[in-house]
Amino acid sequence: MASPKTKTRMLDAAERLFAAHGIAGTSLRAVTGEAGVNLAAVHYHFGTKDALLREVFARRVGPVNEARLARLDALEASAGGRPLAVEAIFTALLAPVIEQSRADAQQGHDWRRMVGRVYAEPVEVVEPLLRQHFAEIERRFTAALARALPDLPAGEIAARLSLVVGVLTHVLAGQHEIALRQHGEVPSDAAMIARVVGFCAAGFRAPVAAPRAGARRVQTALRRRA
Amino acid sequence: MASPKTKTRMLDAAERLFAAHGIAGTSLRAVTGEAGVNLAAVHYHFGTKDALLREVFARRVGPVNEARLARLDALEASAGGRPLAVEAIFTALLAPVIEQSRADAQQGHDWRRMVGRVYAEPVEVVEPLLRQHFAEIERRFTAALARALPDLPAGEIAARLSLVVGVLTHVLAGQHEIALRQHGEVPSDAAMIARVVGFCAAGFRAPVAAPRAGARRVQTALRRRA
DNA sequence: GTCTATAACGGGATAGAC
DNA sequence: GTCTATCCCGTTATAGAC
Numbered sequence: 001m002a003s004p005k006t007k008t009r010m011l012d013a014a015e016r017l018f019a020a021h022g023i024a025g026t027s028l029r030a031v032t033g034e035a036g037v038n039l040a041a042v043h044y045h046f047g048t049k050d051a052l053l054r055e056v057f058a059r060r061v062g063p064v065n066e067a068r069l070a071r072l073d074a075l076e077a078s079a080g081g082r083p084l085a086v087e088a089i090f091t092a093l094l095a096p097v098i099e100q101s102r103a104d105a106q107q108g109h110d111w112r113r114m115v116g117r118v119y120a121e122p123v124e125v126v127e128p129l130l131r132q133h134f135a136e137i138e139r140r141f142t143a144a145l146a147r148a149l150p151d152l153p154a155g156e157i158a159a160r161l162s163l164v165v166g167v168l169t170h171v172l173a174g175q176h177e178i179a180l181r182q183h184g185e186v187p188s189d190a191a192m193i194a195r196v197v198g199f200c201a202a203g204f205r206a207p208v209a210a211p212r213a214g215a216r217r218v219q220t221a222l223r224r225r226a
Numbered sequence: 227m228a229s230p231k232t233k234t235r236m237l238d239a240a241e242r243l244f245a246a247h248g249i250a251g252t253s254l255r256a257v258t259g260e261a262g263v264n265l266a267a268v269h270y271h272f273g274t275k276d277a278l279l280r281e282v283f284a285r286r287v288g289p290v291n292e293a294r295l296a297r298l299d300a301l302e303a304s305a306g307g308r309p310l311a312v313e314a315i316f317t318a319l320l321a322p323v324i325e326q327s328r329a330d331a332q333q334g335h336d337w338r339r340m341v342g343r344v345y346a347e348p349v350e351v352v353e354p355l356l357r358q359h360f361a362e363i364e365r366r367f368t369a370a371l372a373r374a375l376p377d378l379p380a381g382e383i384a385a386r387l388s389l390v391v392g393v394l395t396h397v398l399a400g401q402h403e404i405a406l407r408q409h410g411e412v413p414s415d416a417a418m419i420a421r422v423v424g425f426c427a428a429g430f431r432a433p434v435a436a437p438r439a440g441a442r443r444v445q446t447a448l449r450r451r452a
Numbered sequence: 453g454t455c456t457a458t459a460a461c462g463g464g465a466t467a468g469a470c
Numbered sequence: 471g472t473c474t475a476t477c478c479c480g481t482t483a484t485a486g487a488c
Contacts, residue, residue, distance in 0.1 A: 006471080021348050024251035027463060038473055043465065045471090120346030120399060122247050155411050156421075162405035163425050166396025167389050173346060179388035185381050190437030195382075198435035199389050206428030211416030232453080253481065264455055269483060271453095 007045045009035040012109065014056050019113035023053060023121055054129065057118060060101075060111045061133050067096035072140055083147040086201040093141055094168060094200075095193050101172070102189050116173025149204065156208055164200045171196060233271045235261040238335060240282050245339035249279060249347055280355065283344060286327075286337045287359050293322035298366055309373040312427040319367055320394060320426075321419050327398070328415050342399025375430065382434055390426045397422060 004012075013034035017026040028049055032039045046052040071092040075084050101112040118126060138161070145157050152160075170176055171192070180187060187195070230238075239260035243252040254275055258265045272278040297318040301310050327338040344352060364387070371383050378386075396402055397418070406413060413421070 022248060022250050022346070024248055025348065028465090029462075039464095040466080040474085041472065049464070117346050119401065120248070120343050122251065123404075155406075155409055158409045159402070159406055159411070159413075159421060160425060162402045163393050163396065163422065165405075166394075166401065167392045169396065170389065170392025175345065175392065176385070176388045179391075180381075180385055183381055183384045185385070187385075188437065194435035194437045195385060196389065198432045199386060199429035202432030203425035203429040206424045209420035209424035211414065211420045254483090255480075265482095266456085266484085267454065275482070 006035070006037050006041055010037060010042055010045065010052070011056055011059060014052055015060075015109065015111050015114050018053070018056060019110060019117060022117060023125065028052075050125075053118075053125070056111075056114065057129055058133070060104075061115065064097045064100055065133055065137055067100065068093055068137060069140060071096060072144060076144070083150075084144055086145070086148050086204055087197055089141060089144050089148060090164070090197045090200050090204075091193065093137075093164075094196055097168070097172065098193055098196075099189055112172045113174045116169045116171075116175075119169045119173075145204070152204075153208070160204050163203065167196060167200060232261070232263050232267055236263060236268055236271065236278070237282055237285060240278055241286075241335065241337050241340050244279070244282060245336060245343060248343060249351065254278075276351075279344075279351070282337075282340065283355055284359070286330075287341060290323045290326055291359055291363055293326065294319055294363060295366060297322060298370060302370070309376075310370055312371070312374050312430055313423055315367060315370050315374060316390070316423045316426050316430075317419065319363075319390075320422055323394070323398065324419055324422075325415055338398045339400045342395045342397075345395045345399075371430070378430075379434070386430050389429065393422060393426060 010031060014026070014031045017030055017034060020026075021030075028042050029039055031052070032042055042049075042052060046055060072089070075088055075092055097115075101110075101115075104111060118129060142157055142161060145161065146152070146154065149157065176192075177186075236257055240252070240257045243256055243260060246252075247256075254268050255265060257278070258268055268275075268278060272281060298315070301314055301318060323338075323341075327336075327341075330337060344355060368383055368387060371387065372378070372380060375383065402418075403412075
């Protein structure tokens with residue numbers, strides 16, 4: 001256990017380097033160098049760089065998504081068919097990833113930025129990963145939110161959930177913590193979860209916005225200028 | 227004007243390729259190839275790849291940020307010292323970038339994803355860009371929000387503004403539109419701005435959240451398991 | 453200001469010994 | 471399962487002709 005297996009060491013190294021320098025910015029030589037293994041080992045264990053990325057991603061996201069669904073299951077079971085509170089739904093969505101990533105980070109496995117960064121990769125890289133891991137999550141949480149907010153149109157729920165994903169990837173990418181540290185704050189897990197949940201729940205409860213009348217004029221003016 | 231200058235063509239090509247494949251994933255060969263110019267031209271006009279990125283970024287973000295500040299100036303001038311509405315502040319922050327990027331996108335210049343992607347680049351690349359372009363924006367809009375929401379602690383304003391940045395970069399990166407299109411929706415500029423502004427304003431008005439009592443137990447259990 | 457040619461190096465991937 | 475050695479190509483950057 002003091003010296004993990006070759007494959008694990010490569011996953012750890014790739015996770016760290018992907019987070020720090022991006023996927024394209026990380027060479028397999030850097031991965032094997034950091035893991036202290038030979039360059040050829042990565043091809044033996046994973047085949048290609050892309051397959052390595054898929055394993056790095058699935059190792060962390062898989063368990064987190066199981067925890068999310070288990071938490072939502074438990075909430076719905078104890079609610080006995082009644083709609084859930086929006087805050088409870090978002091806590092089930094956000095808390096597992098933040099708690100688990102923080103716990104792993106304390107052991108040197110900082111995979112939050114890796115996950116956050118994957119969302120910024122080219123679509124051909126991201127889409128297979130997201131389709132595989134998040135289809136069920138999106139389906140279940142959209143349904144729960146629809147029951148919790150019956151007055152919100154289905155399209156609006158999907159649209160706002162996408163904004164929540166934006167908040168979460170930003171937090172995962174570490175940008176939120178950077179901003180906090182610039183103001184001398186280092187929040188606890190619980191405080192950060194509470195803030196993000198409160199922000200997103202309030203955002204979801206906002207009335208459906210109608211475009212302002214003035215917006216069209218501005219847009220037209222811009223089009224003319226360009 | 228039918229065939230722009232070499233330098234402009236390279237900026238256009240780099241903008242498109244950075245958006246599609248990321249910074250590290252875009253080679254100077256690809257840029258000059260797409261621009262139809264010689265490989266050496268990029269070094270003549272920009273010197274290094276990093277300088278090219280800085281020019282690509284500044285060309286779009288500079289004017290947008292000027293428009294944001296001008297819009298905030300106009301709001302504050304007409305308010306005569308009284309606090310602004312939160313929605314008006316966020317509209318001044320969000321509308322210029324969405325409107326201007328959409329107008330440019332209709333002419334084939336799709337730089338939204340380029341800007342959104344820059345936020346996911348390694349810190350040593352991003353931080354100089356953000357420091358140069360967003361210090362004034364953050365200062366001015368934080369001050370306006372603090373006057374609009376006098377009961378919100380200063381740290382909370384900074385923290386929530388960082389979440390708004392997360393929403394905006396997600397929208398700019400194009401993820402929000404992808405999610406919408408999966409549900410058959412293609413919103414207008416004005417509708418998207420109204421939705422994002424409404425979401426963020428409601429999130430900002432949320433009561434300051436206190437961590438739930440149960441959160442500590444969960445965190446401790448996770449730490450034990452790991 | 454734009455070109456060709458090339459330097460100097462790093463990239464992913466693979467073959468085959470051990 | 472891990473190693474060495476190597477292939478072949480792409481990378482940024484530069485030198486110097488035009």
